Amino acid sequence: MSRRDGLGCAVAHPFIERTVLALWSTVSPARLSIASWDDDDLAVVYDKVTGDTHLIESSAIEILRLIEKSPASAEAIAHELADLISADDQDKLPQFISATLLQLRDLGLVTDTPV
Known part of the structure; x- marks a missing residue:
């Protein structure tokens, strides 16, 4: 992932508004293998179809694990992750989630379906 803000996510993608809708x-859960370690802020995602391996921040892995169980909106993801974010960073959470989802989509790890 590229340039980062204070939360560790990349700077806002130009189409963040689209993530909300x-x-x-x-x-596919069967397509991805995720390895993470308790003492590290990074994880590895291996795509069995493409053969690509991605080094991803643990916060992005939390998002992957949430939507692996069931498709969710960015708003629902923010609600689920709110307890993991400090009160000072709550206002940055929607932008962080949107930017992360768009990056994961660009890597081919997630898909979005307009509602």
């Missing part, structure tokens, strides 16, 4: 899901 979509249901997000992983490409």
Whole structure:
């Protein structure tokens, strides 16, 4: 992932508004292998179809794991992750989630369906 803000997510994508009006899901739970470690802020995602391996921040993995269970909107994801974010960063959460979802989509790990 590229340039980062204070939360560790990339700087806002030009189409963030679109993330709010979509249901997000992983490409296929069986297609992705995720490895993470308790003492690290990074995780590895291997795409069994493309053969690509991605080094991803643990916060993005939390989003992947949420939408792996069931497709969700960016708003629903924000609600689920709100307890994991400090009160000072709550106002940045929607932008963080939108930017992360768009990056995961660009990597081919998630898909969005307009609602």
